[in-house]
Amino acid sequence: xxxxxxxxPADRPVPALAGGPGPAPAGLxxxxxxxxxxxxxxxxxxxxxxxxxRRDILAELGAGLADATDGYRPAGLDPDQAVRAAIAEFGxxxxxxxxxxxxxxxxxxxxxxxxxxxxxxxxxxLWLGAALASRIGAQLAAPxxxxxxxxxxxxxxxxxxxxFVIAIGGALVTVATTGRLTRWVPGWLPARPRWLGAxxxxxxxxxxxxxxxxAAIDIALLALLATQAVSTPGRLAALPxxxxxxxxxxxxxLTSRAARKCLTTxxxxxxxxxxx
Amino acid sequence: MRAQALKGHLDGMLLAALEDGPRHGYAVMEALRVGSDGQFxxxxxxxxxxxxxxxxxxxVHTRWSEDSGRRRRLYELTPAGRRMxxxxxxxxxxxxxxxxxxxxxxxxxxxx
Numbered sequence: 601x602x603x604x605x606x607x608x609p610a611d612r613p614v615p616a617l618a619g620g621p622g623p624a625p626a627g628l629x630x631x632x633x634x635x636x637x638x639x640x641x642x643x644x645x646x647x648x649x650x651x652x653x654r655r656d657i658l659a660e661l662g663a664g665l666a667d668a669t670d671g672y673r674p675a676g677l678d679p680d681q682a683v684r685a686a687i688a689e690f691g692x693x694x695x696x697x698x699x700x701x702x703x704x705x706x707x708x709x710x711x712x713x714x715x716x717x718x719x720x721x722x723x724x725x726l727w728l729g730a731a732l733a734s735r736i737g738a739q740l741a742a743p744x745x746x747x748x749x750x751x752x753x754x755x756x757x758x759x760x761x762x763x764f765v766i767a768i769g770g771a772l773v774t775v776a777t778t779g780r781l782t783r784w785v786p787g788w789l790p791a792r793p794r795w796l797g798a799x800x801x802x803x804x805x806x807x808x809x810x811x812x813x814x815a816a817i818d819i820a821l822l823a824l825l826a827t828q829a830v831s832t833p834g835r836l837a838a839l840p841x842x843x844x845x846x847x848x849x850x851x852x853x854l855t856s857r858a859a860r861k862c863l864t865t866x867x868x869x870x871x872x873x874x875x876x
Numbered sequence: 877m878r879a880q881a882l883k884g885h886l887d888g889m890l891l892a893a894l895e896d897g898p899r900h901g902y903a904v905m906e907a908l909r910v911g912s913d914g915q916f917x918x919x920x921x922x923x924x925x926x927x928x929x930x931x932x933x934x935x936v937h938t939r940w941s942e943d944s945g946r947r948r949r950l951y952e953l954t955p956a957g958r959r960m961x962x963x964x965x966x967x968x969x970x971x972x973x974x975x976x977x978x979x980x981x982x983x984x985x986x987x988x
Contacts, residue, residue: 656949660924663946664902668920671906691919699925706932783933783960796929 628666632683636665639687646697648865649704650711657700665690702800705865706778709804712858713774716767716814723847727821730844733837736828753827760820763813770810777803797869804866811859818848818855886926887935888964889916891957894936898952901927927951935960 628636640658647654668686669679677685690696777799825845829836893899893907905923908916930936935957941950953961 657924657928659947660901660949661921663900663948664905664920664924666946667900667902667948689919690921695919696921696924699922700928703925703928703932710932779932780934780956782929783935783956 628669628683629679632669632679635680635683635687636662636669639665639690639693642693643697646694647700647704648861648868649700649708653704653707657704661690661696701865701869702797705797705800705804705869706782708861708865709774709800709807710778712807712855712862713771713778713810715858716771716810716855717775719851720767720771720814723818723844723851726840726844726847730837730840733840734835735837736835753824756820756823760817763816763820765813767810767813767817770806770813774803774807774810777806801866801869804862804869808859808862808866811855811862814855815852815859818852821848885964885968887930888961888968890923890926890930891935891953891961891964894951894953894957895961898950900941900948900950902948904951930957 640662643661644654644658647657665683665686668689669683672682672685673679675682691699782799822845825836825841889908889911890904893904893911899907901924902920904927905918905920908918908923927936931938931951934954936951937954938949938951941948
Protein backbone atom coordinates (compact mmCIF):
# COMPACT_ATOMS: atom_id res chain seq x y z
CA UNK A 601 0.00 0.00 0.00
CA UNK A 602 1.56 3.21 -1.10
CA UNK A 603 -1.28 5.21 0.35
CA UNK A 604 -0.20 4.96 3.98
CA UNK A 605 3.17 6.51 4.70
CA UNK A 606 3.62 4.68 7.99
CA UNK A 607 1.94 1.91 9.91
CA UNK A 608 -1.00 3.09 11.94
CA PRO A 609 -1.24 2.45 15.66
CA ALA A 610 -4.20 0.19 14.87
CA ASP A 611 -1.72 -2.36 13.46
CA ARG A 612 -0.42 -2.99 16.91
CA PRO A 613 -2.11 -5.62 19.05
CA VAL A 614 -4.09 -3.88 21.74
CA PRO A 615 -5.33 -5.75 24.79
CA ALA A 616 -9.08 -6.12 24.76
CA LEU A 617 -10.27 -3.79 27.49
CA ALA A 618 -13.69 -3.50 28.94
CA GLY A 619 -13.33 0.27 29.19
CA GLY A 620 -12.01 0.88 25.70
CA PRO A 621 -8.55 0.24 24.30
CA GLY A 622 -5.63 1.62 26.23
CA PRO A 623 -2.19 2.29 24.89
CA ALA A 624 -0.24 -0.87 24.21
CA PRO A 625 3.35 -0.92 25.44
CA ALA A 626 5.52 0.11 22.54
CA GLY A 627 8.93 -1.00 21.44
CA LEU A 628 8.60 -4.73 22.05
CA UNK A 629 8.40 -7.56 19.52
CA UNK A 630 4.80 -8.25 18.52
CA UNK A 631 4.80 -11.66 20.17
CA UNK A 632 5.93 -10.20 23.49
CA UNK A 633 3.26 -7.49 23.27
CA UNK A 634 0.70 -10.17 22.68
CA UNK A 635 1.74 -12.07 25.80
CA UNK A 636 1.58 -8.85 27.84
CA UNK A 637 -1.77 -8.05 26.25
CA UNK A 638 -3.35 -11.34 27.29
CA UNK A 639 -1.90 -11.00 30.80
CA UNK A 640 -3.40 -7.52 31.08
CA UNK A 641 -6.72 -8.82 29.81
CA UNK A 642 -6.71 -11.37 32.62
CA UNK A 643 -5.99 -8.60 35.11
CA UNK A 644 -8.64 -6.22 33.78
CA UNK A 645 -11.36 -8.86 33.87
CA UNK A 646 -10.87 -8.97 37.61
CA UNK A 647 -10.87 -5.20 38.17
CA UNK A 648 -14.12 -3.55 39.21
CA UNK A 649 -14.24 0.23 39.38
CA UNK A 650 -14.30 3.43 37.34
CA UNK A 651 -13.38 2.81 33.69
CA UNK A 652 -10.81 5.56 33.63
CA UNK A 653 -8.98 4.26 36.69
CA ARG A 654 -8.91 0.79 35.15
CA ARG A 655 -7.53 2.18 31.89
CA ASP A 656 -4.83 4.05 33.77
CA ILE A 657 -3.92 0.93 35.71
CA LEU A 658 -3.61 -1.10 32.53
CA ALA A 659 -1.49 1.52 30.79
CA GLU A 660 0.78 1.71 33.81
CA LEU A 661 1.08 -2.06 34.19
CA GLY A 662 1.70 -2.40 30.44
CA ALA A 663 4.56 0.10 30.50
CA GLY A 664 5.95 -1.51 33.65
CA LEU A 665 5.88 -4.97 32.06
CA ALA A 666 7.57 -3.62 28.96
CA ASP A 667 10.28 -2.03 31.12
CA ALA A 668 10.71 -5.27 33.05
CA THR A 669 10.95 -7.22 29.79
CA ASP A 670 13.64 -4.85 28.55
CA GLY A 671 15.43 -5.36 31.84
CA TYR A 672 15.66 -9.12 31.32
CA ARG A 673 17.04 -8.92 27.79
CA PRO A 674 20.66 -8.05 28.75
CA ALA A 675 20.67 -11.15 30.97
CA GLY A 676 20.68 -13.19 27.76
CA LEU A 677 17.00 -14.10 27.61
CA ASP A 678 15.23 -14.16 24.27
CA PRO A 679 12.15 -11.93 23.97
CA ASP A 680 9.78 -14.74 24.84
CA GLN A 681 11.70 -15.78 27.95
CA ALA A 682 12.15 -12.15 28.96
CA VAL A 683 8.45 -11.35 28.80
CA ARG A 684 7.61 -14.49 30.79
CA ALA A 685 10.18 -13.56 33.44
CA ALA A 686 8.66 -10.07 33.63
CA ILE A 687 5.17 -11.51 34.09
CA ALA A 688 6.40 -13.93 36.76
CA GLU A 689 7.93 -10.94 38.55
CA PHE A 690 4.68 -8.98 38.51
CA GLY A 691 2.65 -11.77 40.09
CA UNK A 692 -0.41 -13.79 39.17
CA UNK A 693 -3.20 -11.76 37.53
CA UNK A 694 -5.60 -12.40 40.41
CA UNK A 695 -2.93 -11.34 42.91
CA UNK A 696 -2.29 -8.10 41.02
CA UNK A 697 -6.00 -7.41 40.61
CA UNK A 698 -6.63 -8.08 44.31
CA UNK A 699 -4.02 -5.51 45.20
CA UNK A 700 -5.95 -2.83 43.32
CA UNK A 701 -9.31 -3.68 44.80
CA UNK A 702 -9.18 -1.37 47.79
CA UNK A 703 -7.93 1.47 45.58
CA UNK A 704 -10.57 0.98 42.92
CA UNK A 705 -13.32 0.77 45.52
CA UNK A 706 -12.13 4.01 47.09
CA UNK A 707 -11.91 5.62 43.64
CA UNK A 708 -15.48 4.54 42.85
CA UNK A 709 -16.78 5.86 46.15
CA UNK A 710 -14.94 9.16 45.80
CA UNK A 711 -16.01 9.66 42.21
CA UNK A 712 -19.63 9.04 43.10
CA UNK A 713 -19.57 11.35 46.13
CA UNK A 714 -17.88 14.16 44.19
CA UNK A 715 -20.41 13.78 41.40
CA UNK A 716 -23.22 14.17 43.93
CA UNK A 717 -21.63 17.27 45.47
CA UNK A 718 -20.99 18.82 42.05
CA UNK A 719 -24.39 18.16 40.50
CA UNK A 720 -26.40 18.80 43.66
CA UNK A 721 -26.32 22.61 43.52
CA UNK A 722 -27.15 22.56 39.79
CA UNK A 723 -30.22 20.38 40.21
CA UNK A 724 -31.22 22.47 43.23
CA UNK A 725 -30.93 25.70 41.25
CA LEU A 726 -32.98 24.26 38.39
CA TRP A 727 -35.82 23.39 40.79
CA LEU A 728 -35.52 26.78 42.44
CA GLY A 729 -35.71 28.38 39.00
CA ALA A 730 -38.74 26.26 38.14
CA ALA A 731 -40.48 27.30 41.37
CA LEU A 732 -39.70 30.98 40.84
CA ALA A 733 -40.77 30.91 37.19
CA SER A 734 -44.03 29.29 38.27
CA ARG A 735 -44.49 32.11 40.82
CA ILE A 736 -44.62 29.58 43.59
CA GLY A 737 -43.53 31.22 46.81
CA ALA A 738 -41.92 34.17 45.06
CA GLN A 739 -40.34 35.44 48.28
CA LEU A 740 -39.29 32.06 49.52
CA ALA A 741 -39.31 29.27 47.02
CA ALA A 742 -38.86 26.41 49.46
CA PRO A 743 -41.21 23.58 48.49
CA UNK A 744 -43.12 23.62 51.77
CA UNK A 745 -44.34 27.10 50.84
CA UNK A 746 -45.68 25.91 47.53
CA UNK A 747 -49.35 26.71 47.02
CA UNK A 748 -52.12 24.35 48.08
CA UNK A 749 -49.81 21.76 49.54
CA UNK A 750 -51.68 18.76 50.94
CA UNK A 751 -50.56 17.07 54.15
CA UNK A 752 -49.00 14.16 52.27
CA UNK A 753 -46.85 16.52 50.25
CA UNK A 754 -45.82 18.32 53.41
CA UNK A 755 -44.66 15.00 54.84
CA UNK A 756 -42.77 14.26 51.64
CA UNK A 757 -40.89 17.55 51.85
CA UNK A 758 -39.85 16.81 55.41
CA UNK A 759 -38.60 13.37 54.38
CA UNK A 760 -36.75 15.01 51.52
CA UNK A 761 -35.13 17.33 54.06
CA UNK A 762 -33.86 14.33 56.02
CA UNK A 763 -32.68 12.72 52.78
CA PHE A 764 -30.86 15.95 51.96
CA VAL A 765 -28.92 15.82 55.23
CA ILE A 766 -28.10 12.14 54.67
CA ALA A 767 -26.97 12.77 51.09
CA ILE A 768 -24.73 15.74 51.93
CA GLY A 769 -23.36 14.10 55.07
CA GLY A 770 -22.68 10.81 53.33
CA ALA A 771 -20.99 12.48 50.38
CA LEU A 772 -18.78 14.61 52.61
CA VAL A 773 -17.78 11.64 54.77
CA THR A 774 -16.94 9.64 51.64
CA VAL A 775 -14.80 12.42 50.20
CA ALA A 776 -13.01 12.84 53.52
CA THR A 777 -12.31 9.14 54.07
CA THR A 778 -11.08 8.45 50.56
CA GLY A 779 -8.75 11.41 50.29
CA ARG A 780 -6.05 13.07 52.28
CA LEU A 781 -7.27 11.84 55.64
CA THR A 782 -6.08 8.35 54.71
CA ARG A 783 -2.54 9.57 55.25
CA TRP A 784 -3.14 9.42 58.98
CA VAL A 785 -3.91 5.71 59.03
CA PRO A 786 -1.06 4.54 61.27
CA GLY A 787 1.56 2.77 59.17
CA TRP A 788 2.56 0.30 61.86
CA LEU A 789 -0.79 -1.52 61.93
CA PRO A 790 0.20 -5.08 61.08
CA ALA A 791 -3.17 -5.83 59.52
CA ARG A 792 -3.10 -2.64 57.55
CA PRO A 793 -3.96 -4.01 54.11
CA ARG A 794 -7.05 -5.62 55.51
CA TRP A 795 -8.01 -2.38 57.26
CA LEU A 796 -7.57 -0.55 54.03
CA GLY A 797 -9.89 -2.94 52.27
CA ALA A 798 -12.49 -2.61 55.00
CA UNK A 799 -12.09 1.18 55.02
CA UNK A 800 -12.63 1.43 51.28
CA UNK A 801 -15.59 -0.91 51.48
CA UNK A 802 -17.12 1.27 54.20
CA UNK A 803 -16.54 4.44 52.18
CA UNK A 804 -18.23 2.88 49.18
CA UNK A 805 -21.18 1.76 51.30
CA UNK A 806 -21.54 5.30 52.70
CA UNK A 807 -21.37 6.69 49.16
CA UNK A 808 -24.17 4.31 48.21
CA UNK A 809 -26.24 5.63 51.15
CA UNK A 810 -25.59 9.19 49.97
CA UNK A 811 -26.77 8.17 46.52
CA UNK A 812 -29.88 6.70 48.10
CA UNK A 813 -30.52 10.03 49.83
CA UNK A 814 -30.15 11.89 46.55
CA ALA A 815 -32.53 9.49 44.84
CA ALA A 816 -35.04 10.06 47.64
CA ILE A 817 -34.80 13.82 47.09
CA ASP A 818 -35.36 13.45 43.36
CA ILE A 819 -38.33 11.14 43.86
CA ALA A 820 -39.79 13.55 46.42
CA LEU A 821 -39.36 16.54 44.09
CA LEU A 822 -40.97 14.70 41.21
CA ALA A 823 -43.83 13.55 43.43
CA LEU A 824 -44.40 17.13 44.61
CA LEU A 825 -44.34 18.29 41.02
CA ALA A 826 -46.94 15.69 40.11
CA THR A 827 -49.13 16.85 43.00
CA GLN A 828 -48.79 20.45 41.93
CA ALA A 829 -49.52 19.57 38.31
CA VAL A 830 -52.71 17.80 39.32
CA SER A 831 -53.95 20.41 41.81
CA THR A 832 -53.08 23.62 39.92
CA PRO A 833 -51.92 22.68 36.44
CA GLY A 834 -52.06 26.17 34.96
CA ARG A 835 -49.65 27.56 37.46
CA LEU A 836 -46.49 25.74 36.32
CA ALA A 837 -44.02 27.37 33.92
CA ALA A 838 -43.65 24.58 31.40
CA LEU A 839 -40.06 24.94 30.25
CA PRO A 840 -38.22 25.52 33.57
CA UNK A 841 -40.27 22.80 35.22
CA UNK A 842 -39.57 20.36 32.40
CA UNK A 843 -35.84 21.13 32.56
CA UNK A 844 -35.77 20.58 36.32
CA UNK A 845 -37.75 17.35 36.01
CA UNK A 846 -35.47 16.03 33.29
CA UNK A 847 -32.44 16.91 35.43
CA UNK A 848 -33.86 14.96 38.36
CA UNK A 849 -34.84 12.01 36.18
CA UNK A 850 -31.38 11.94 34.61
CA UNK A 851 -29.76 12.06 38.01
CA UNK A 852 -32.00 9.25 39.23
CA UNK A 853 -30.94 7.04 36.33
CA LEU A 854 -27.25 7.82 36.69
CA THR A 855 -27.17 7.54 40.45
CA SER A 856 -28.93 4.19 40.55
CA ARG A 857 -26.10 2.88 38.39
CA ALA A 858 -23.54 4.58 40.60
CA ALA A 859 -25.08 3.09 43.72
CA ARG A 860 -24.95 -0.38 42.19
CA LYS A 861 -21.29 0.13 41.29
CA CYS A 862 -20.46 1.35 44.79
CA LEU A 863 -22.14 -1.64 46.37
CA THR A 864 -20.52 -4.08 43.94
CA THR A 865 -17.04 -2.72 44.59
CA UNK A 866 -17.72 -2.58 48.31
CA UNK A 867 -18.74 -6.24 48.44
CA UNK A 868 -15.85 -7.28 46.18
CA UNK A 869 -13.46 -5.39 48.42
CA UNK A 870 -14.65 -7.23 51.52
CA UNK A 871 -14.63 -10.65 49.92
CA UNK A 872 -11.01 -10.52 48.83
CA UNK A 873 -7.67 -10.40 50.63
CA UNK A 874 -7.35 -6.76 49.64
CA UNK A 875 -3.88 -5.31 49.37
CA UNK A 876 -2.31 -8.76 49.41
CA MET B 877 7.69 -13.05 57.60
CA ARG B 878 9.98 -10.65 55.82
CA ALA B 879 7.20 -9.55 53.50
CA GLN B 880 4.94 -9.03 56.51
CA ALA B 881 7.55 -6.92 58.29
CA LEU B 882 8.08 -4.97 55.11
CA LYS B 883 4.43 -4.02 54.72
CA GLY B 884 4.37 -1.78 57.76
CA HIS B 885 7.22 0.26 56.34
CA LEU B 886 6.40 0.06 52.67
CA ASP B 887 5.00 3.59 52.52
CA GLY B 888 8.13 5.10 54.03
CA MET B 889 10.36 3.20 51.66
CA LEU B 890 8.27 4.15 48.64
CA LEU B 891 8.50 7.78 49.67
CA ALA B 892 12.25 7.41 50.17
CA ALA B 893 12.60 5.97 46.68
CA LEU B 894 11.08 9.18 45.33
CA GLU B 895 13.19 11.53 47.42
CA ASP B 896 15.75 12.29 44.71
CA GLY B 897 13.19 13.08 42.05
CA PRO B 898 10.22 11.73 40.13
CA ARG B 899 10.23 8.07 39.15
CA HIS B 900 7.81 5.75 37.44
CA GLY B 901 6.43 2.68 39.17
CA TYR B 902 8.85 0.16 37.79
CA ALA B 903 11.84 2.36 38.68
CA VAL B 904 10.50 2.65 42.24
CA MET B 905 10.34 -1.15 42.43
CA GLU B 906 13.91 -1.46 41.15
CA ALA B 907 15.10 1.15 43.63
CA LEU B 908 13.53 -0.89 46.42
CA ARG B 909 15.06 -4.11 45.20
CA VAL B 910 18.52 -2.71 44.55
CA GLY B 911 18.50 -0.52 47.64
CA SER B 912 17.65 -3.47 49.89
CA ASP B 913 20.21 -5.69 48.15
CA GLY B 914 17.46 -8.00 46.98
CA GLN B 915 15.99 -8.49 50.46
CA PHE B 916 12.69 -6.87 49.58
CA UNK B 917 11.38 -8.68 46.58
CA UNK B 918 7.63 -8.12 46.46
CA UNK B 919 5.58 -9.10 43.44
CA UNK B 920 6.07 -6.00 41.29
CA UNK B 921 2.36 -5.79 40.61
CA UNK B 922 1.70 -4.93 44.25
CA UNK B 923 3.81 -1.76 44.12
CA UNK B 924 1.31 0.03 41.91
CA UNK B 925 -1.68 -0.08 44.27
CA UNK B 926 0.57 1.15 47.07
CA UNK B 927 1.67 4.11 44.95
CA UNK B 928 -1.94 4.85 44.07
CA UNK B 929 -2.80 4.90 47.75
CA UNK B 930 -0.01 7.41 48.42
CA UNK B 931 -1.42 9.55 45.63
CA UNK B 932 -4.88 9.41 47.14
CA UNK B 933 -3.40 10.46 50.48
CA UNK B 934 -1.83 13.49 48.81
CA UNK B 935 1.72 12.32 49.54
CA VAL B 936 2.74 11.98 45.91
CA HIS B 937 1.36 13.48 42.77
CA THR B 938 1.46 11.94 39.34
CA ARG B 939 1.69 12.92 35.75
CA TRP B 940 1.96 10.95 32.54
CA SER B 941 5.16 11.13 30.57
CA GLU B 942 5.71 9.82 27.06
CA ASP B 943 9.12 8.36 26.41
CA SER B 944 10.18 6.11 23.50
CA GLY B 945 6.53 5.40 22.76
CA ARG B 946 5.75 4.23 26.29
CA ARG B 947 3.32 6.18 28.43
CA ARG B 948 4.53 6.05 31.99
CA ARG B 949 3.01 7.42 35.13
CA LEU B 950 5.58 9.50 36.99
CA TYR B 951 5.33 9.82 40.76
CA GLU B 952 6.70 12.83 42.58
CA LEU B 953 6.75 13.71 46.28
CA THR B 954 4.44 16.51 47.39
CA PRO B 955 5.50 18.78 50.28
CA ALA B 956 3.25 16.67 52.52
CA GLY B 957 5.00 13.55 51.23
CA ARG B 958 8.37 15.03 52.12
CA ARG B 959 7.17 15.80 55.64
CA MET B 960 5.76 12.31 55.98
CA UNK B 961 9.09 10.84 54.85
CA UNK B 962 10.89 12.84 57.57
CA UNK B 963 8.40 11.61 60.16
CA UNK B 964 8.76 7.99 59.08
CA UNK B 965 12.52 8.35 59.14
CA UNK B 966 12.58 9.76 62.67
CA UNK B 967 10.14 7.15 63.92
CA UNK B 968 12.23 4.38 62.39
CA UNK B 969 15.43 5.77 63.92
CA UNK B 970 13.92 5.82 67.38
CA UNK B 971 12.44 2.37 66.96
CA UNK B 972 15.56 0.76 65.54
CA UNK B 973 17.78 2.40 68.19
CA UNK B 974 15.57 0.93 70.90
CA UNK B 975 15.50 -2.51 69.28
CA UNK B 976 19.25 -2.48 68.75
CA UNK B 977 19.80 -1.49 72.38
CA UNK B 978 17.67 -4.41 73.52
CA UNK B 979 18.74 -7.07 71.06
CA UNK B 980 22.29 -5.97 70.41
CA UNK B 981 24.05 -7.10 73.59
CA UNK B 982 22.85 -10.70 73.41
CA UNK B 983 25.64 -12.85 72.02
CA UNK B 984 23.67 -15.26 69.88
CA UNK B 985 25.00 -17.28 66.95
CA UNK B 986 23.57 -15.91 63.77
CA UNK B 987 21.22 -18.34 62.14
CA UNK B 988 18.93 -17.54 59.33
